[in-house]
Amino acid sequence: MANTHEIKVERREVEGKGASRRLRTAGSIPAIVYGGDLTPVAIQLNHNEIWLASQNDWFYSSILDLSLNGDIQKVLLRDMQRHPFKQLIMHLDFQRVNENEKLRTAVPLHFINQDTSPAGKSADVVVTHELNEVVVECLPKDLPESIEIDLSNLAVGGIVHLSEIKLPAGVELPELKLGKEHDVAVVIAKHGKEEAEAEAPASAEVPAAKVAKKDEK
Structure with a gap:
C-alpha cells in the first residue's frame, strides 16, 4: 500500500483573475478539482505547505487525499503552473480518481x-x-x-x-x-x-x- 498524503484545502468562493491574484498575494494557491461524477470545484491551498510538498516525488505521482473540512477526495495532480522566475506556484489542477478503475x-x-x-x-x-x-x-x-x-x-x-x-x-x-x-x-x-x-x-x-x-x- 502507498503512503497516505493528506492535503487540507478550502473552497474558493470567488473566481477570476483578480480574485486569483488576491489569493496569491495572501499566500494561497488557486486550484481546481475535476473528474468523476461530480462537478468541478474551485479550491485554494496554502502556498508554503504545497511548496514544501512539491519538493517530493510523491506529490507528482501519488494519490493525494484532499481534505475539505474532513470530506476526503482522492485525486492525482494533473497540472502545475509555476511563475516564470519566482519560486511561486500559480495554479494547480487535480483529477479525481475512482478506486475501482485503473x-x-x-x-x-x-x-x-x-x-x-x-x-x-x-x-x-x-x-x-x-x-x-x-x-x-x-x-x-x-x-x-x-x-x-x-x-x-x-x-x-x-x-x-x-x-x-x-x-x-x-x-x-x-x-x-x-x-x-x-x-x-x-x-x-x-x-x-x-x-x-x-x-x-x-x-x-x-x-x-x-x-x-x-x-x-
Whole structure:
C-alpha cells in the first residue's frame, strides 16, 4: 500500500483573475478539482505547505487525499503552473480518481547501486539514464510513489530495457503492449571513448568538384 498524503484545502468562493491574484498575494494557491461524477470545484491551498510538498516525488505521482473540512477526495495532480522566475506556484489542477478503475500516470525512477556495479566502478565508463520516469497503469491502491531499478549487476556495455524493470504487483507498463520497438533502453553503460565519438560532429568534406578545380590551377 502507498503512503497516505493528506492535503487540507478550502473552497474558493470567488473566481477570476483578480480574485486569483488576491489569493496569491495572501499566500494561497488557486486550484481546481475535476473528474468523476461530480462537478468541478474551485479550491485554494496554502502556498508554503504545497511548496514544501512539491519538493517530493510523491506529490507528482501519488494519490493525494484532499481534505475539505474532513470530506476526503482522492485525486492525482494533473497540472502545475509555476511563475516564470519566482519560486511561486500559480495554479494547480487535480483529477479525481475512482478506486475501482485503473489509471495511467507517470512515476519517477530511482536508480540504486550504480556506483558498486561493474560499470560504475570503471573509470572510463559513462552510465546514462535514458528515462527518469515511466507511465504506469494500475488501480489507485497499487500506484507506487516511485520504482527502483537495481543497477548492481550493470556490466560495461550493458543496457537495461523497459521490459527488465521489476514492477510492483498490479502495475503494468502500457508502452510495452505497443510492440517490441517500444521496449526502449532505460540505462546504457558506454565506454567514455564511445560516448565522445557519438557526440563529436562529423568532419566537413570538401566536394569532389571543388577539389578537381583546385588541382586544375
